[in-house]
Amino acid sequence: MLTKAALLKQLYLWHWLSSALCLVGILLFAITGITLNHAADIEAKPVISQKNAIIPVPLRQQLSQIAEQYDGKTAPLPANIEAWLINTQGIDLHTPQDAEWTVDEVYIALPRAGGDAWARLVLTEGIFEYELTDRGWISLFNDLHKGRHTGAVWNAFIDIFAVLCLIFSLTGLWILKLHAANRPLVWPVVALGVVLPALLIILFVH
Numbered sequence: 001m002l003t004k005a006a007l008l009k010q011l012y013l014w015h016w017l018s019s020a021l022c023l024v025g026i027l028l029f030a031i032t033g034i035t036l037n038h039a040a041d042i043e044a045k046p047v048i049s050q051k052n053a054i055i056p057v058p059l060r061q062q063l064s065q066i067a068e069q070y071d072g073k074t075a076p077l078p079a080n081i082e083a084w085l086i087n088t089q090g091i092d093l094h095t096p097q098d099a100e101w102t103v104d105e106v107y108i109a110l111p112r113a114g115g116d117a118w119a120r121l122v123l124t125e126g127i128f129e130y131e132l133t134d135r136g137w138i139s140l141f142n143d144l145h146k147g148r149h150t151g152a153v154w155n156a157f158i159d160i161f162a163v164l165c166l167i168f169s170l171t172g173l174w175i176l177k178l179h180a181a182n183r184p185l186v187w188p189v190v191a192l193g194v195v196l197p198a199l200l201i202i203l204f205v206h
Contacts (some may be wrong), residue, residue, distance in 0.1 A: 004178060006183055007042075007178070008063070008178055011171045011173070011174050011175050011178075014167060014171045015167075015168060015171040015172055017065055018164045018167040018168040018171065019168050021164050022161060022164045022165055024163075024166055025164075026165070028141065028144070028145070031141070032141045032142050032144070032145035033145070035138050035141065035142055036142050036145060036146075039142065039152045042138060044135050044136055044138070044139055045136065046072055046115070046133050046134065046135045046136075047133070047134045047136075048064075048085060048132070048133050048134075049132045049134075050129070050130065050131050050132075051089060051091075051128075051129070051131075052128065052129055052130075053088070053089060053127075053128040053132040053156065054124045054126055054127065054128070054129065055127065055128050056084070059080070059081060059084060060123060060126050062078065062080075062081075063081065063106060063121060064123050066078065066101065067101050067102065067104075067106065067123060068103060070101035071101060071102055071103050072102060073101055074098045074099065074100055074101065075098065075099065075101060076098055076099070077099050077106075077108070081121075085094050085119070087166075089128070089130065091119065091130060094172060101172070102121055103123070104122070104124050105120055105121060105122045105123055105124070106120070106121040106123065107119075107120050107196075108120070108121075111149040113143035113144060113148060113149050113150050114134065114136065114137070114139045114140025114141075114142075114143055115133045115134045115135045115139065115140075116132075116133045116135075117130070117131065117132045117133065118130070118131055119131075120133050123191055127135060144174075164169065173190075176190065
């Protein structure tokens with residue numbers, strides 16, 4: 001069984017390791033917590049950019065054949081269509097996208113953190129259209145905070161970050177417990193940290 005000194009040593013180790021790993025994430029989430037709380041007061045100036053192109057005839061014919069099969073449904077884009085978007089239009093889909101197919105057009109929603117985008121292949125006219133909306137850095141960091149349109153890797157990071165924050169908090173609480181005998185204000189301050197948010201929720205959150 002660990003002595004108090006050995007236990008404290010282990011707790012301090014886990015506490016500082018988790019705090020070091022969480023440092024940047026905690027700063028990011030704290031700052032974006034403020035920006036999200038005051039989102040209505042922060043003016044966003046979206047920047048919209050557009051692209052138009054002519055769909056090559058072979059690709060248009062291929063799309064028309066597929067559209068007849070998937071009319072009114074969603075289905076992934078063919079690999080060569082994605083390659084055309086990447087190589088000639090500079091649009092990287094990053095992950096396979098499901099498109100909305102009709103006999104007249106193929107629509108691809110491309111939501112992204114900090115903005116939005118969409119692409120449309122108009123089969124009746126052979127025209128490609130693309131629009132990108134960039135809402136700026138604040139919107140980007142707010143979406144990172146919420147995990148909105150950030151992809152599986154960032155969402156996994158948020159889960160790992162949350163576990164590290166739990167380790168940081170629980171080891172800190174345990175360290176407080178071990179020092180509480182010599183620091184009489186420990187438990188009143190901890191209790192205040194519990195009671196104050198609870199009172200605010202009961203009295204002011206409708």
